[in-house]
Amino acid sequence: MNKIVLPNEIMLGEVSRMLAEGKEVVIMTKGFSMLPFIKGDYDSVVLVRKDVLRPGEIALGEVTKGVYVLHRIRKVLPGGIIMKGDGNLRGTEKCRTANVCGVVKEIQKASGRKVDPNSPVNRFLWRCWAATPTLGRRFILHFVRKSL
Numbered sequence: 001m002n003k004i005v006l007p008n009e010i011m012l013g014e015v016s017r018m019l020a021e022g023k024e025v026v027i028m029t030k031g032f033s034m035l036p037f038i039k040g041d042y043d044s045v046v047l048v049r050k051d052v053l054r055p056g057e058i059a060l061g062e063v064t065k066g067v068y069v070l071h072r073i074r075k076v077l078p079g080g081i082i083m084k085g086d087g088n089l090r091g092t093e094k095c096r097t098a099n100v101c102g103v104v105k106e107i108q109k110a111s112g113r114k115v116d117p118n119s120p121v122n123r124f125l126w127r128c129w130a131a132t133p134t135l136g137r138r139f140i141l142h143f144v145r146k147s148l
Contacts, residue, residue, distance in 0.1 A: 009066035033085030061095035
């Protein structure tokens with residue numbers, strides 16, 4: 001299978017349009033910001049449009065014009081959300097609710113296994129990860145990145 005790489009602002013703009021039409025979209029992830037739950041360049045995600053957002057969901061949002069992130073919703077505010085990558089030790093992004101393109105319905109692992117990120121087990125694992133002290137997460141992330 002051939003792989004086509006497009007600039008994010010072009011590809012994700014089109015993904016946003018398709019999600020707004022009610023379509024499901026599968027995209028390959030990039031980067032380390034969602035480790036250890038999503039491995040960039042290995043795992044894909046199935047995105048769907050969702051009107052009601054809740055903390056713990058993984059969302060694709062346009063944080064500034066043409067700049068998109070796939071991060072976990074940490075907090076829902078009136079008119080917006082606070083997002084943070086699971087693999088990011090500090091720093092968050094703000095995104096207006098209107099600029100949330102969609103949420104992750106399923107993670108497709110490189111092995112072919114399909115993971116529901118919103119299952120009770122995976123939400124529990126995320127809460128445990130989020131509660132892990134920064135030093136512990138730094139140590140774990142170091143070894144996860146080395147194993148890729």
